Amino acid sequence: MKIKFLGAALSVTGSCHLVTTDHYKFLLDCGLFQGSEALEELNDQAFDFNPAEIDFMILSHAHVDHCGRIPLLVKQGFKGKIYCTGATAEIADIMLQDSGNIHEMDAKWINKRTTRSGQRQIDPLYTQEDAARCAQYFFPVAYGQIFEINSQIKIRLNEAGHILGAAIVEIWAQDDGKTTKLVYSGDIGAANQRMLNDPTLIAAADYLIMETTYGDRVHENQQESAKRFMDIIFKTVARGGTVVAPAFALGRTQDLIHVLEVFYDNHELYQNQLDKVKVYVDSPLATDATEIFRKNAHYFNDYIKERIKKGDELFYFRNLNFTKSIEQSKALNDNTSPKVIISSSGMADAGRVQHHLKHYLWKPKSSIVFAGYQAEGTTGRAITSGEKYVRILRERIRVNAEIYFLEGFSAHADKNDLLKWLAGFKEKPKKIFLVHGEEEAKKSFAITAKNILGLDCTVVEDVSEYSLGDEVVMVEGIKNRIDTKNQINKLKDNLGDIHDELDDLLAIPGIGITDAFPDEKLDDIAALTRDLEDTCQKLKTIIKK
Numbered sequence: 001m002k003i004k005f006l007g008a009a010l011s012v013t014g015s016c017h018l019v020t021t022d023h024y025k026f027l028l029d030c031g032l033f034q035g036s037e038a039l040e041e042l043n044d045q046a047f048d049f050n051p052a053e054i055d056f057m058i059l060s061h062a063h064v065d066h067c068g069r070i071p072l073l074v075k076q077g078f079k080g081k082i083y084c085t086g087a088t089a090e091i092a093d094i095m096l097q098d099s100g101n102i103h104e105m106d107a108k109w110i111n112k113r114t115t116r117s118g119q120r121q122i123d124p125l126y127t128q129e130d131a132a133r134c135a136q137y138f139f140p141v142a143y144g145q146i147f148e149i150n151s152q153i154k155i156r157l158n159e160a161g162h163i164l165g166a167a168i169v170e171i172w173a174q175d176d177g178k179t180t181k182l183v184y185s186g187d188i189g190a191a192n193q194r195m196l197n198d199p200t201l202i203a204a205a206d207y208l209i210m211e212t213t214y215g216d217r218v219h220e221n222q223q224e225s226a227k228r229f230m231d232i233i234f235k236t237v238a239r240g241g242t243v244v245a246p247a248f249a250l251g252r253t254q255d256l257i258h259v260l261e262v263f264y265d266n267h268e269l270y271q272n273q274l275d276k277v278k279v280y281v282d283s284p285l286a287t288d289a290t291e292i293f294r295k296n297a298h299y300f301n302d303y304i305k306e307r308i309k310k311g312d313e314l315f316y317f318r319n320l321n322f323t324k325s326i327e328q329s330k331a332l333n334d335n336t337s338p339k340v341i342i343s344s345s346g347m348a349d350a351g352r353v354q355h356h357l358k359h360y361l362w363k364p365k366s367s368i369v370f371a372g373y374q375a376e377g378t379t380g381r382a383i384t385s386g387e388k389y390v391r392i393l394r395e396r397i398r399v400n401a402e403i404y405f406l407e408g409f410s411a412h413a414d415k416n417d418l419l420k421w422l423a424g425f426k427e428k429p430k431k432i433f434l435v436h437g438e439e440e441a442k443k444s445f446a447i448t449a450k451n452i453l454g455l456d457c458t459v460v461e462d463v464s465e466y467s468l469g470d471e472v473v474m475v476e477g478i479k480n481r482i483d484t485k486n487q488i489n490k491l492k493d494n495l496g497d498i499h500d501e502l503d504d505l506l507a508i509p510g511i512g513i514t515d516a517f518p519d520e521k522l523d524d525i526a527a528l529t530r531d532l533e534d535t536c537q538k539l540k541t542i543i544k545k
C-alpha cells in the first residue's frame, strides 16, 4: 500500500491523500486550497493523478478545504462513488454550489478588469452547475456501520465531533495478501462540545493519518469563550457599537447562534435589555446550512436532542434575524443602532462579511470577534495578528475596532484533546503521519506525542509519497516552492502599504511645517519597514534550504 500526500501537506487547506493498493486507487478528501494567493493558485494546477483512474473517494466532512475540488475531479473524468455520511452529502452539495458561484463571480470580476486592459479572459475554476452535477456521486454511509466497498476494501465512519456529519474513517484494505488497517482522522473535534458528541476513540490501526491544526496550542475553555462573547456584546452595545463576527457558514455560525439562544432562554429577566440587541445572520449559505442542521437533529448529542424533545426550536430566539437579499445585507450598514452581525466567510476573505468589516473595522466603537481558525495569508489572520491596516475589497482600512479571538469556539481539538484521542488507541499505530497543520504545529505535536505517549510521528512537510510495508519508506518527495512565492507576494504587499503610508503623509495639509508632522505616522512606517525586513529574512532562509 502507498499513500501520497497531495494537500494539507504543507498547510491546513487542500486536504487530499491518494491511497494505492494492489488493485485500487482511492482518495481521502479532495479539498480546496485556501489562504494566500500562492496557495490558492495551487487549485489551478493539474492533479497529480488521472481522476478517471480513481476508483472511489471517501469524504471526511463537508468543509470546502476537504471537498472543494470534487467538481474539478468530476469535470476531469472521475466517475466513482464518494462515500460519506448522509449529513455530509447534503451539506457538501450546498457548499460546493456556493463555491462554484464564488468562482464564477471571481472570474467575472477579473475578466471585467482584463477586458479593459486587453488581457486574456479566464474561465472560473468551476461553475455552480459543475458543482450541482456532483450530487449524484455521493453515497451515504451511516456512522458505526462496517460497509463493504468491494471484496477487498471495507470502511467504517465514526463520529469526529468536528461539524455535523464529520467522520473519522477506518479502512481495512487487502493488499499484498494481507489486511492493512488505515485510519484517517479527518478533522478532530474539541472535547465537550455544545452540540456534538466527543470524537470516537479508535481501538487499533496499522497506520494513521492525523490532523494537527492546533498541535501546539491549548484552547481557552468553551464556556469561558461563550461568556466572553456575551460580555463583548454587552460592552460594545453599551457604547453604541456593533459587533461583527466573521464565522464559517457551516458549524461556527450555528454554534454562535446556539450560545446566544441559550443565553436568551436563561435570562428572561433581562428581556428588556436583550430586546435592544438584534442579532443578524447575514450569509445565505449559513441560512441554508442551518436548515440542514435542523433537519438532521439525530446527529446531535443527547443534550440537544433533549432540548428538542422539550419543544425547543433549534437555532431560534426572538431577536434573531436571517437576512436574505443583498438589499437587506446593505441595510445593516445604514442601520446605526447597536447590533450583532454574524456573517461569512470565517476568515474574512470572501462573502458579505467583507462589506461589514469595511464599514465597522475603522470605527473604535465596534468589536470584531473571530471565533475560528485563521489560516496564514488571510485577512482574518492579519487582523488577529494585530496589523494596523488591512486590505478589504481593494481598499486599505485602518483597524480601530476592538479585536477579539475566541479560541474556545474552535471546532478543532487542541493539543490536549489530540493527545487524549491518540492515547485512545489500544493497539498503537506502526506509523503516524501528521498533516493539516502549520509546520510548527506538526513539529511540536510530534515531540509531544513522542515524549508523552512514546509514539513516533512523521511530519508530512510537503507533497510526498510513502510505501507502507514492513518498513515505511518515502518513495517520492517533491520540493514545493510555494513558500518562496508566498513571501515574495508578502513583500509586494508590504511595499504597497509603505507606498500608501507615504502618499497619506504627503496628503496632510501643511506637511512641510514641523508641527504639522504627525509622529505616529513615522511609527507606522517604521513598523511596516520591520515587517519588510522580517519577510526578506524569511525568504533568505527558505532559499538557503
Ligand SMILES: [Zn+2]
Pocket: 061, 063, 066, 162, 187
Ligand atoms: Zn473541517
